[in-house]
Amino acid sequence: MKPSLVVTLALCHVPSSTLAYPGMAETLADIQARTQAGGSGSGTLEGRSTDLLGDLLSSVATAIGTTIAGILKGTASAVADAVTYKAPGALGSDACNKDKLCVWKYISDDLASSFNGCSDLARAAIRLGFHDAATWDKSSPYGGADGSIVLSGNAELGRLENRGLSPVAAFEKSIYDKYSPYGKPGMADIIQLAANVATVVCPGGPRIRTFAGRKDDSRAGPTGKLPSPVQSAEALIALFQAKTFTASDLVALLGAHSTSRQQFFDPSRAGLPQDSTPQTWDTRYYQETLSVPLDSRSIVVFPSDKNIATYQETKGTWNGFAGVGGQGRWARAYASAYFRMSMLGVTNMNNLYDITRVLPLPR
């Protein structure tokens, strides 16, 4: 549809049911809602992916499926409202057992107390969420956000790219075991909830909408799907595109390195952060990746990050996050892209349930 036609239709306030062509109503509604959500219609989430995933590709069959499809398509925001949940009773009480959200509230509080101050465990939990989910791409028959990084024992965790994740995997397995008597909360859900709790507990981090009910899988995910810190921009963009992310989504996701301290990429500089404020979810990472040399003794810049920061196709988005007003733009873009990450490989989105309210409020 030509932009001028969209504008004309929008100005006329034509009820969507009266539009002449099949599919046109949806297109117009999408654009209007995206604008309201601060999405690409208003320019703030320009270039984000709007692809559907999993079972939603064949049918958006339920109210929850419709909600998730809206977030994936950008017609609804991935950033949560400031609505919270109060447990109706003690863990294991009748009142708690009757409410699906109750056990999740106890889990969320437990995670938040270990992640406070954007702790080592918090930063690792964000990375664990990514590494569990990103074993999936469009060519994978299985893998994704399925808990396999913990449930497959050492088969997935023992891979080179997962070095450093054992302590957080053991911690999250202990949460899984502890709460298992209370309705068997799944490992995949705990991993994705933990990533979102960690993000919002790190000062400045967005509160990302969170769903539960994924299927767990103890098979180690497919190999060769995770990025390397020395890959070229072209290779990284292709790797993430195969997972339905755009190049702009990749730029937003990389901002997670704002809360990062590398140990294994360069052991001679173990413990050094990727920006000067590793306990804060801020855009200094975008600025300093551009300005700090690769051999700095205070900040370790990954060559992959530098490649994306300076690549023709991605440098505009990068500079947008690094510049004035970048924090809000990045928070929305990250929430949208990470929400997508948390749904990779999930094949029962029509049957998930919303647990966003159990998340802590932003710090």
Ligand code: HEM
């Ligand atoms: C081009 C893609 C990426 C590459 C090459 C990459 C690579 C790395 C490397 C090498 C480390 C340091 C590991 C170590 O030596 O200890 C790291 C840390 C980290 N990564 Fe990434 N990463 C990528 C994307 C992402 C994404 C998409 C996320 C999350 C959405 C993420 C979250 C993190 C976090 C939070 C840490 C810090 C963990 C900690 O401090 O314990 N990364 N990444």
